[in-house]
Amino acid sequence: MRILVVEDDAVLGEAIEFALKISNYAVDRVGTGATADQVLKRHTFDLVILDLGLPTVDGFEVLRRLRARLNATPVLVLSARDAPDDKARVLDLGADDYLAKPFSVNEFLARVRALLRRSQYGPAPRVLREGVSYDAVTRTLQVNGRVLPLSPREIGVFEVLLQHFGRVVSKEQLLERLYGFDDSVTFNAIEVYVHRLRKKLENTGITVRTFHGRGYQLDHGHPH
Known part of the structure; x- marks a missing residue:
């Protein structure tokens, strides 16, 4: 399965990419919202990991454009913003899950597995x-x-x-x-x-x- 990581923090982005790759996922990583928007127009992914605080185009707008194109790819939002209004906003825009920073690798990977399972195969084997x-x-x-x-x-x-x-x-x-x-x-x-x-x-x-x-x-x- 192929996952796009959209994260402008290079250290965190590399850590996320590493955790996904050792779990045997194919991973692409970009650092700006504008690049993410273009990549999502041209390529197919099984899951998008999306930070909100991105340069050029923020995560809210990347998500809005994705759903405006009727693209139903699951999106897991990662953000240091833990305000209820921010969480409600991204869920209303069409995010499938929201994980506040900092987070544990185990919880992150569990969320990834849950979203992929739900979108691809349903809850049961x-x-x-x-x-x-x-x-x-x-x-x-x-x-x-x-x-x-x-x-x-x-x-x-x-x-x-x-x-x-x-x-x-x-x-x-x-x-x-x-x-x-x-x-x-x-x-x-x-x-x-x-x-x-x-x-x-x-x-x-x-x-x-x-x-x-x-x-x-x-x-x-x-x-x-």
Whole structure:
């Protein structure tokens, strides 16, 4: 899953980015509201971490513009402003959660997991077929009560395909959702991760189908 961090404090921004990356999220970070606004127009994210006190364009305006474009990407607002009026204002503008600074890393990551789970899969593990389910909180795929061992990148590919279950996802879409601006990745890497994921899904009743020239599809049955 890909997350945009909008934070002008370099030290805090780096700490947030590090905490997310070690939790196996793809992360992009920008330091101004104007840059965030442009990035959000051009790229797709699973979650936005948004500071309010930004230079050029503040967080309130970034959020207002995002929702004005009918973009429903979940937004977690971080702010040193703890006044009830500020919290009410950002929630009215369409923020999904609000976390006052300073905060603990554990609470922050718990809020991130909760928002991603709520937006992508709902409150309970998603049952794909009898004996096969995916838990977005722990990011684990269980087959007959046992966790299927998947690498972080394989989990990332699986999550994107799961969000589009039964529909074809292009390699370009996978790259967009799995990697940040600074990552140097080729289509060959995507092919490798899909191949490994498909092998591990054998005998589960779930597979990744390849549609040459179009992309991949997570579905029931056997691969093409």
